[in-house]
Amino acid sequence: MSLLIEWEYVVAAPIENDLCTRIRRSEQALMAHHEAVLRTYGLTMTQYTVLLTLSREGGMSGAQLARSCGVTQQSMSSVLTNMETKGLIRRETSPVHAKVQIATLTDEGQALRDRAYQEVVVLERALTDAFTPAEHASLCALLERATTVLIQQTRHASAPSTG
Numbered sequence: 119m120s121l122l123i124e125w126e127y128v129v130a131a132p133i134e135n136d137l138c139t140r141i142r143r144s145e146q147a148l149m150a151h152h153e154a155v156l157r158t159y160g161l162t163m164t165q166y167t168v169l170l171t172l173s174r175e176g177g178m179s180g181a182q183l184a185r186s187c188g189v190t191q192q193s194m195s196s197v198l199t200n201m202e203t204k205g206l207i208r209r210e211t212s213p214v215h216a217k218v219q220i221a222t223l224t225d226e227g228q229a230l231r232d233r234a235y236q237e238v239v240v241l242e243r244a245l246t247d248a249f250t251p252a253e254h255a256s257l258c259a260l261l262e263r264a265t266t267v268l269i270q271q272t273r274h275a276s277a278p279s280t281g
Contacts, residue, residue, distance in 0.1 A: 137264070141264065148241075149163065151241055152166070152238060152241075155234070155237045155238055155241075156234060156238075158237075159230060159233065159234045160204075161230070161234060162197075164187050164189055164193070164194075164197050165197060165200070165201055165206070166231070166234060166238075167186070167187045168183055168187060168197060168198070168201065168207070168221070169206065169223065169227055169228075169230065169231035169234075170231060170235075171183060171186050171187065172207065172221060172222060172223045172227070173223055173228060173231055176222070177220040177221060177222040178220065178221060179212065179218050179219065179220055179221070180194045180195055180198055180219060180221065181194075181218075183198070183221065198219075198221055201221075201227070202221075204226075205224055205226045205227070206223070206224060206226060206227035206230060207221045207222060207223055207224060207227050208221070208222055208224055209221050209222075210222070
């Protein structure tokens with residue numbers, strides 16, 4: 119298919135057929151649900167992700183948490199300061215690097231994560247129940263493949279062009 123014909127097809131196709139649009143709509147619906155649930159606990163999505171990550175991984179630096187949550191180190195620094203003020207985490211100097219602070223959950227942070235998770239998991243269960251086990255496995259595999267393509271294309275788009 120020539121580039122011109124392909125472009126005409128893309129422009130003429132209904133927007134609902136666009137995979138990027140569908141992925142974005144799903145992401146927006148997921149985020150809206152999680153934000154509504156988490157708001158009742160005084161948490162942002164990033165704060166909740168920090169609570170989840172620390173409960174699963176143990177102590178981590180701000181840089182590690184930023185990568186895990188998909189935010190900048192500057193944003194994570196603000197998030198961690200706020201969470202420390204609320205008593206949800208504690209930060210201590212790393213035994214390996216004196217300039218690195220390691221964040222860990224407090225008992226209060228773990229309790230809040232547990233309460234919030236009880237509501238967040240309702241959506242996970244509803245989504246899982248909407249598919250047969252085979253469909254669920256297939257959807258997970260397809261989403262992983264889509265994520266791989268998105269990451270590759272982002273790297274390609276941000277690579278310096280030669281020419």
